[in-house]
Amino acid sequence: MTDIYMLTWNWLSGSPLVAAATEAATESTTEEGSLILAGVLLSLVIIYFASQLGGEICSRINLPPVLGQLLGGVLIGISAFRLLVFPEGGSLASDSLIVSLLETTAGLSVESAPSVFAAQSEVISLLSELGVIILLFEIGLESDLKELIRVGPIAAVVAVVGVVTPFVAGTAGLVYIFNTPVIPAIFAGAALTATSIGITAKVLAEIGQLSSEEGQIIIGAAVLDDILGIVVLAVVASLVKTGEIQISNIVYLVISAAVFLIGSILLGRWISPLLIGLVNEMKTRGELLLTSLVFAFSLSYIATAIHLEGILGAFAAGLILAETEKRKELEEQVIPLADFFVPIFFVCVGARTDLSVLNPAVASNREGLIIAAFLIVVAVLGKVVTGFTVFGNPELNKLAIGVGMIPRGEVGLVFAGVGSASGALSEATDAAIIVMVISTTFIAPPLLRIVFKEKETIAQPVDKVQD
Structure with a gap:
């Protein structure tokens, strides 16, 4: 019987019809590949244009450029011109103006x-994820590990208070004031715990406060917030799926996060002299940058493999390499790389933000807007209060620490996305979480700049008196 099948296959494989069909399929695949590349290139043109235009405008009116990148993303995204939309947000190929341009100018067929659209969106999403990894690697390089360790206990207090306060207040308020079912209320409360380290760190770097004591406390607390946020998300997701909390899963996440961070830093301090010695012996171009990226991506992979966030691995790698003699040289070499990847991340965050949920003319949005107003108050106050838990240093800008913890950014959107996909959230609650994420993401950068300026203004008369 096998011989018959083999003879039949040999005859078919030599058939002109089969050969023609195979050739046509190959040509179709090749054509699609070139069109995907065209779509990605067009997306990058639009992303960089929006990033530069928004950043330049904000810079000229004394606002953080990162805010302009986010606003540029909103304009080209689902809320406005729909140039850059993503299927995970419910958009179809017909909703994307980039796809329409490809159909008009590059001969993209309706069938393809x-x-x-799906492949082009996936590539841009991956580039965006690389962007936040590069950003956290750059932030790690600009941070001081010894200073982070010194402010570690303070950062831990800020992080824990910043997670517990909004979670408890948000969940209780939704249950007892708005009569929201318990599981959706817990999910919304969990979304309030997040802090977007990427957005805060970028603003701190732009205003020259990243290496300040307040900046280091904010960064340390935001890193811990990410870890606690992962645990909270895992717990809530488990609650939605099974109706019960799996203690073993929580214990695993906590232990793996602690072991990873401490272990990577300790091991990295031992490995980094070997890496630098290897770099010094190399004669090829890009030896320092590429070796450092291998190290950073390896730690990011390990973090992802044990179900943590890849950005934690990149941040740890930056911290470790910041203690080497190549720190300044590496910082300079990373800047062009960050300039290429990081804007993609911030523009994509803005592009995914759907402002239609803010339209009160739509009846279904009104309940969500009322809940959103409550969540925004809890989101802001729940983080601002964290700065005032810091005792023993009256010179610290406590308000700046609290404000630095406000933005939820992409982290909050992850919570909203998981909650929506699980079916745990009603349309009103889902819309409310999105509005809260939008609001905190956009108000934090200008507020952060204001509170740090107030500190400088207060300090000036003291300096003059001393002179």
């Missing part, structure tokens, strides 16, 4: 449009 959905697959090209």
Whole structure:
């Protein structure tokens, strides 16, 4: 019987019809590949244009450029011109103006449009994820490990208070004031715990406060917030799926996070002299940058493999390499790389933000807007209060520490996305979480700049008196 199958296959494989069909399929695949590349290139043109335009405008009116990148993303995203939309947000190929441009100018067929749209969106999403990894690696390089260790206990207090306060206040308020079912209320409360380290760190770097004591406390607390946020998300997701909390899963996440961070830093301090010695012996171009990226991506992979966030691995790698003699040289070499990848991340965060949920003319949005107003108050106050838990240093800008913890950014959107996908959230609650994320993401950068300026203004008369 096998011989018959083999003879039949040999005859078919030599058939002109089969050969023609195979050739056509190959050509179709090749054509789709070139169109995907065209879509990605067009997306990058639009992303960089929006990033530069928004950043330049904000810079000229004394606002953080990162805010302009976010606003640029909103304009080209689902809320406005729909140039850059993503299928995970419910958009179709027909909703994307980039796909329409490809159909008009590059001969993209209607049949191939959905697959090209999905692939192009996936590539941009991956570049965006690389952007936040590069950003956290750069932030790690600019941070001081010894200073982070010194402010570690303070950062831990800020992080814990910043997670517990909004979670308890948000969940209790939704249950007892708005009569929201317990599981959706817990999910919304969990979304309030997040802090977007990427957005805060970028603003701190732009205003020259990243290496300040307040900046180091904010960064340390935001890193811990990420870890606690992962644990909270895992617990809530488990609650939604099974109706019960799996203690073993919580214990695993906590232990793996602690072991990873402490272990990577200790091991990295032992490995880093070997890496630098290897770099010094190399004669090829890009030896320092590429070796450092291998190290950073390896730690990010390990973090992802044990179900943590890849950004934690990149941040740890930056901290470790910041203690080497190559720190300044590496910082300079990373800047062009960050300039390429990081804007993609911030523009994509803005592009995914759907401002239609803010329209009160739509009846279904009104309940969500009322809940959103409550969540915004809890989100802001729940983080601002964290700065005032710091005792023993009256010179610290406590308000700045609290404000630095406000933005939820992409982290909050992850919570909203998981909650929506699980079916745990009603449309009103889902819309409310999105509005809260939008609001905290956009108000934090200008507020952060204001509170740090107030500190400088207060300090000036003291300096003059001393002179």
